[in-house]
Amino acid sequence: MRICKLCAVLVFVMISFELLGQKRVENQEVDYLLQPNRIEFEYKFEDGDYHIVPADEMGLVVLKETSERSSGGYYWEYHYVDTLLQEKWVKKYVLSSIFEYRGFDYSAGYVNLLYAESRKRDVREFTLLRLNLANGDTTQFKLETIFPLSLTEFEVLGDIVIIGGYANYRPVIFLYDLEERRMKVLPGFYNNKSELLDIELDDERLRFNTLMAEFTPGNRQTISIRTFNQLGEMLQNRVLEPEDEKSLLYGQSTRLNRGAQYITGTYAARKSNYSRGVYIAKINRGQQEYLKYYAFPDLENFFSFLPSKRQERVENRLKRRRVSGKKIRLSYRLLVHDIVKLNDNYVMIGEAYYLKQASPYSSLSIGQFSNQAYDQYIVGYKYTHAVIIAFDENGEVTWDNSFEISDVLSTELKQFVHVAGKKDEVILLYMFEGEIRSKLIIGDDISEGKTISAIKLMTDDDELIKDREEEGGLAKWNGNSFYAYGIQRIKQKNDSRRRHVFYINKIVYQ
Numbered sequence: 001m002r003i004c005k006l007c008a009v010l011v012f013v014m015i016s017f018e019l020l021g022q023k024r025v026e027n028q029e030v031d032y033l034l035q036p037n038r039i040e041f042e043y044k045f046e047d048g049d050y051h052i053v054p055a056d057e058m059g060l061v062v063l064k065e066t067s068e069r070s071s072g073g074y075y076w077e078y079h080y081v082d083t084l085l086q087e088k089w090v091k092k093y094v095l096s097s098i099f100e101y102r103g104f105d106y107s108a109g110y111v112n113l114l115y116a117e118s119r120k121r122d123v124r125e126f127t128l129l130r131l132n133l134a135n136g137d138t139t140q141f142k143l144e145t146i147f148p149l150s151l152t153e154f155e156v157l158g159d160i161v162i163i164g165g166y167a168n169y170r171p172v173i174f175l176y177d178l179e180e181r182r183m184k185v186l187p188g189f190y191n192n193k194s195e196l197l198d199i200e201l202d203d204e205r206l207r208f209n210t211l212m213a214e215f216t217p218g219n220r221q222t223i224s225i226r227t228f229n230q231l232g233e234m235l236q237n238r239v240l241e242p243e244d245e246k247s248l249l250y251g252q253s254t255r256l257n258r259g260a261q262y263i264t265g266t267y268a269a270r271k272s273n274y275s276r277g278v279y280i281a282k283i284n285r286g287q288q289e290y291l292k293y294y295a296f297p298d299l300e301n302f303f304s305f306l307p308s309k310r311q312e313r314v315e316n317r318l319k320r321r322r323v324s325g326k327k328i329r330l331s332y333r334l335l336v337h338d339i340v341k342l343n344d345n346y347v348m349i350g351e352a353y354y355l356k357q358a359s360p361y362s363s364l365s366i367g368q369f370s371n372q373a374y375d376q377y378i379v380g381y382k383y384t385h386a387v388i389i390a391f392d393e394n395g396e397v398t399w400d401n402s403f404e405i406s407d408v409l410s411t412e413l414k415q416f417v418h419v420a421g422k423k424d425e426v427i428l429l430y431m432f433e434g435e436i437r438s439k440l441i442i443g444d445d446i447s448e449g450k451t452i453s454a455i456k457l458m459t460d461d462d463e464l465i466k467d468r469e470e471e472g473g474l475a476k477w478n479g480n481s482f483y484a485y486g487i488q489r490i491k492q493k494n495d496s497r498r499r500h501v502f503y504i505n506k507i508v509y510q
Helices: 308-323
Strands: 023-025 033-042 050-054 060-070 073-081 087-095 099-107 110-117 123-132 138-157 160-167 170-177 182-185 194-202 207-215 221-229 234-239 246-253 260-269 275-284 287-295 333-336 340-342 345-357 378-391 397-404 418-422 425-432 435-442 445-454 462-464 471-476 481-492 498-509
Touching: 050 099, 050 471, 050 481, 060 498, 087 123, 099 138, 110 138, 138 170, 138 182, 138 194, 138 207, 160 194, 170 194, 194 246, 207 246, 221 260, 246 333, 260 333, 260 345, 260 378, 275 345, 340 418, 345 418, 378 425, 418 471, 418 481, 425 471, 425 481, 425 498
Parallel strands: 023 445, 221 246
Antiparallel strands: 033 498, 050 060, 060 073, 073 087, 099 110, 110 123, 123 138, 138 160, 160 170, 170 182, 194 207, 207 221, 221 234, 246 260, 260 275, 275 287, 333 345, 340 345, 345 378, 378 397, 418 425, 425 435, 435 445, 462 481, 471 481, 481 498
């Protein structure tokens, strides 16, 4: 599923910090981060946006709504490129002008693209296009749900399309059979006291998990994990059992591994939405083996993103509170990512942020049940730092670290920081204003401080025209590779000609 959605609604205590210790590398490669390939597409203002679909080891599909019309609507272009960013084929397809692109899924040589009516938030009719990467052939399906849906989830498992979201502010999941062309509702989800967090696939065994935030009879929030087969039959239903004075606010899980499954997320005090730390739980053969909690102040390197003097002051203040017997409570909004398996560790990553507002209001709620009357005062989401925590199979923290996120203010709550690793090394990186910012760590230690690298251009004779803020981003591709993308204006040295391009650069952590 590749649809942006809001995660946990938590509260953040803002900590100011300075930008120190950065190494800038202009238009060249650092020794551990390479940019071996690049492709450019002509950018036209009259065309629609570009979208990129990663297809693992098969490459990428680049799609764009053009300004070219036909009697049925607008032409969409689909460009398939391999892992070296060499174009293999280009196809055009006509879609009605009322449709907009909503999300994608890649599975077994097919890219699945989901479209829906652009003028509606809640829709009943979707159009699914299946692109065969071998030859570019396209098959179209019309998906019609039983009632209007606010879409948050889209997955394809074999011949089954899974669509999830909200109807009347209640979670609901639909299954569409591509062979029989039939839609049905997955039972047991239409509950006004629950939230759909994620849908995870097990492609090998043709199963999928749903993660839900639900309330216990004692009005504490917890996480449920249900496993279904392709037919929508429930195979397992597991509900985490938190301690009496704790609630689980959010969760992400691994796939089932020899009967074991790990869930990590954030927790709060009972009946509170204020996050106090992180937890890890292990489900083994349907039973909860353990559920362990780690408060933010107890993490060894939670404040390592701060400049050294600032970090020392904060940690000394916390020590004094411990000695005096006072409780230490740190509260954060944390955007939690998928769990990453590195060596023998299960790695959790979260990005801390707060709401940037244009009014004196200081405690607005956002999410599925937000008060829309106050949304106009929210300018965006200000990111401060990323937290990375490694757990062993017994749920013990083996190491933790943090990574400063500078200057990022986004109108959309989405993942910025990405991670890759090999052996004991882990790289954290994100992109901001056309530059790649990275940090290389070995567990608790920093192997390479924050580095800022420019996006590599097509030739040495190219020069970037910086007359405006660059648009673009960074995303995980396959293995230890990523792709950076965006819009640039470029000229050649000693030449007045300019070109306006949408670019994709392959980024490899070696």
